[in-house]
Amino acid sequence: MEAALGMAYAGKRALVCMKHVGMNVAADAFVNSAITGVNGGLVVLAADDPSMHSSQNEQDSRFYGKFAMIPILEPSTQQEAYDMMAYAYQLSEETKLPVLMRVVTRLAHSRAGVVVREPLAQNALNPEADRTHWVLLPANARRQYASLVGKQEDLVKISNCSRANRLNLIEGKRKEVGVIACGIAYNYVMENITPDMEVPILKLSQYPIPEFLIDLLHRNCKSILVAEDGQPLVEEQLKSLLGADFPVKGRLTGDLPRMGELTPDSVGAALGVNIEQPYTNAQNVMPRPPALCQGCGHRDVYDALNKVAAEYEGARIFGDIGCYTLGALPPFRAIDSCVDMGASITMAKGAADAGVFPAIAVIGDSTFTHSGMTGLLDAINDNANITVVISDNLTTAMTGGQDSAGTNKFEAICLGLGLAPEHVRVVVPLPKNMEEITRTIREEIEYKGVSVIIPRRECMQTLQRKLRNKKK
Numbered sequence: 001m002e003a004a005l006g007m008a009y010a011g012k013r014a015l016v017c018m019k020h021v022g023m024n025v026a027a028d029a030f031v032n033s034a035i036t037g038v039n040g041g042l043v044v045l046a047a048d049d050p051s052m053h054s055s056q057n058e059q060d061s062r063f064y065g066k067f068a069m070i071p072i073l074e075p076s077t078q079q080e081a082y083d084m085m086a087y088a089y090q091l092s093e094e095t096k097l098p099v100l101m102r103v104v105t106r107l108a109h110s111r112a113g114v115v116v117r118e119p120l121a122q123n124a125l126n127p128e129a130d131r132t133h134w135v136l137l138p139a140n141a142r143r144q145y146a147s148l149v150g151k152q153e154d155l156v157k158i159s160n161c162s163r164a165n166r167l168n169l170i171e172g173k174r175k176e177v178g179v180i181a182c183g184i185a186y187n188y189v190m191e192n193i194t195p196d197m198e199v200p201i202l203k204l205s206q207y208p209i210p211e212f213l214i215d216l217l218h219r220n221c222k223s224i225l226v227a228e229d230g231q232p233l234v235e236e237q238l239k240s241l242l243g244a245d246f247p248v249k250g251r252l253t254g255d256l257p258r259m260g261e262l263t264p265d266s267v268g269a270a271l272g273v274n275i276e277q278p279y280t281n282a283q284n285v286m287p288r289p290p291a292l293c294q295g296c297g298h299r300d301v302y303d304a305l306n307k308v309a310a311e312y313e314g315a316r317i318f319g320d321i322g323c324y325t326l327g328a329l330p331p332f333r334a335i336d337s338c339v340d341m342g343a344s345i346t347m348a349k350g351a352a353d354a355g356v357f358p359a360i361a362v363i364g365d366s367t368f369t370h371s372g373m374t375g376l377l378d379a380i381n382d383n384a385n386i387t388v389v390i391s392d393n394l395t396t397a398m399t400g401g402q403d404s405a406g407t408n409k410f411e412a413i414c415l416g417l418g419l420a421p422e423h424v425r426v427v428v429p430l431p432k433n434m435e436e437i438t439r440t441i442r443e444e445i446e447y448k449g450v451s452v453i454i455p456r457r458e459c460m461q462t463l464q465r466k467l468r469n470k471k472k
Contacts, residue, residue, distance in 0.1 A: 001016050001026035001029040001033070003016075004016040005036070005038070005098075007040065008038040009038075009039055009127065010039070010127050010128075011040045011128070013040050013041040013089050013122060014043075015043050015045060016045070017046075018045070018046055018047070019055065020049060020055065020058075020061050021055060021057065021340065024340075025341070025371075030064065030068060030098070031064075033098045034070045035144045035148060036134050036136065037144065037148075038097065039096075039127075039128045040123050040126070041092035041093045041123075042092055042098040043099050043100075044098055045101045046064070046100060048104045048105070050104055050105065050230055050261040050262075051105070051261040056339065056340065058231075059231070060102075061100065061102045062207065062231075062233045064100065065100035065102070066207065066233065068100075069148055069152060070097045070100060071092075071097065071155055071158070071159075071208075072100045072206065072208075073087070073164060073205060073207075074182060074183035074204070074205050075107065075183065076205060077107075077187070078110065078111070078112035079112065079114050079115065080164075080205065081103060082115075084101060084164065084205075086117070086120060088101055095151060095158075102183070104183065104261075105261070106229075106261070152208070155208050159206045159208055160211070160213055162206040164205040165204055165205060165213055167201075167202045167213045167216060168200060169200045169217070170198050170199075170200050172198070174220060174221055175199065175220060176222055177221055177222070177223050177225055177249075177271070178202070178220060179199055179202070179224070179225050179227060179271070180217070180225070180227070180228075181202070181204065182205070182228035182229070183205060185227035185229050185262050186205075188262055188263065188266075188267040189201060189227050189271075191267075192264060192268040199271070200221055202214065209237055209241075214242075218242050222247070223247035223249060224238060224247070224249065225270055225271065227250070227262060227270070228250070229262045231251070232252050236252070256270050263279065290329075292324070292327070293461065296393075296460055297391070297430075297455060297457035297458075298324040298326075298327060298391055298393070298429075299332075300429035300431060300433075300434070301429050301455045302332040302334040304434060304437040305360065305362070305441065306332060306334050308441045308442055308445070309334075309358075309360070312445070314356060314357055314358075316336045316337075316351060317360045318335065318336060318348045318351070318362070320343060320367050321338065321340065321364075323364075324362065324391055327362070334362075335362060340371075341371040342367065342368075342370065342371025344363045344372070344388075345361045345363060345372050345375035346375040346378065348360060348388070349375065349384040353382075353384065357385065358386075358445040359385070359386045360386070360387045360388075361386060361387070363389070364390070364392075365390060365392040365393065365404045365407065366397075366404045366405065366406075368406060368410070369413075372390075376419075376452070377417045377418070379450045380418045386451075387441070387444045387447075387452075387453065388450065388451070389454075389455065390410055390452060390454045391455050392404075392410060392457075393457065393459040394457075394458045397462070401459070401461060401462045423444060423447060423452065424452050424454070425444065426454045427440055427456070428456060429455040429456075430457065
């Protein structure tokens with residue numbers, strides 16, 4: 001996020017992509033980028049995960065955009081996502097603000113044919129000439145914040161006129177129900193609408209919410225159903241905008257499920273459509289929960305940790321984010337926590353400070369360079385009594401096998417942070433080395449201070465890929 005902001009400072013266009021929990025990590029720079037403004041176009045693409053298919057929560061990134069007071073785009077289809085990107089840069093450069101584009105799992109994990117256009121030319125290098133609004137000392141920040149607040153009325157006007165927001169009214173007397181369909185939920189609404197149904201619909205794909213269009217819709221119907229995949233951001237705003245006496249239905253009222261993804265069935269039921277063949281999970285298919293790959297080095301790490309931890313009554317193993325998080329599942333059931341990237345080391349430190357012994361942290365090589373190094377430095381500075389296992393499979397395995405930022409540098413990083421050389425231990429996680437690995441773990445647990453064990457063996461997926469490529 002900060003690198004993209006630096007590009008925008010230089011006058012270039014930049015795109016930064018993350019999933020919703022990445023917004024938490026980027027929040028400091030993200031929120032402040034609305035105060036600095038941008039010079040070149042800056043778009044933040046956040047992929048949310050309703051139903052938590054592969055996430056710790058199902059937070060809604062639209063709240064971040066509203067909190068930062070910047071424009072938000074929410075496409076309904078792959079083509080819209082593509083087309084909106086060019087518009088997003090135009091909007092960013094016209095308003096001098098970053099733009100948040102929010103997608104969800106069903107859009108991010110799908111494919112479609114897309115009609116492409118000629119690529120936009122990158123901006124010429126044009127570093128910002130006015131230094132003051134990029135230096136967020138209080139005097140400058142207050143002035144910049146006043147400018148941001150002053151743009152809000154214009155942002156609402158832009159939303160009212162945006163082609164991303166389409167209002168389909170139906171002539172005649174007021175209809176029983178109107179629908180506001182946000183982003184991908186528009187598809188679920190349209191799957192249920194038949195020609196004989198008189199339902200005015202506002203397709204909402206740009207925020208701040210278009211108050212003029214919403215007022216037109218509310219004058220055309222007696223109640224509004226809000227279909228939004230995520231948390232009830234629009235529904236909450238409508239209750240304030242339209243008053244307590246006007247019926248607004250959605251997730252808060254129970255007309256749509258409070259948690260998880262929307263589906264055509266759940267939206268159809270809220271519209272009063274008779275679902276003759278509701279979708280149900282297949283009953284004759286055995287579940288196949290994810291598991292660590294056969295031959296994975298993490299398996300041997302957990303075998304060794306479980307064996308040694310069983311010798312200590314109060315042992316706790318704090319896990320982290322990565323494919324090795326699967327060590328929480330059978331057959332290992334090896335970790336006691338998994339909260340966010342880097343939390344294994346700092347949670348182990350906090351637990352050790354509280355008296356837990358032994359407190360063991362398991363973190364992957366990529367997660368360690370992402371969020372673990374500062375926690376390790378904190379533990380070293382406090383001489384916390386923890387044992388840190390950096391399970392190094394020489395790649396970023398969970399997201400496709402990219403190079404890991406710290407490969408072949410972990411010993412040097414640990415020493416540079418101040419760890420005693422004799423307590424940086426490297427082992428090779430193989431069954432034949434189990435005696436050496438368990439002995440090393442015992443020795444470092446008994447050391448009253450911070451120690452790091454680095455089990456190192458290449459990921460089976462990347463190894464097999466390399467072997468296949470060699471045969472070609």
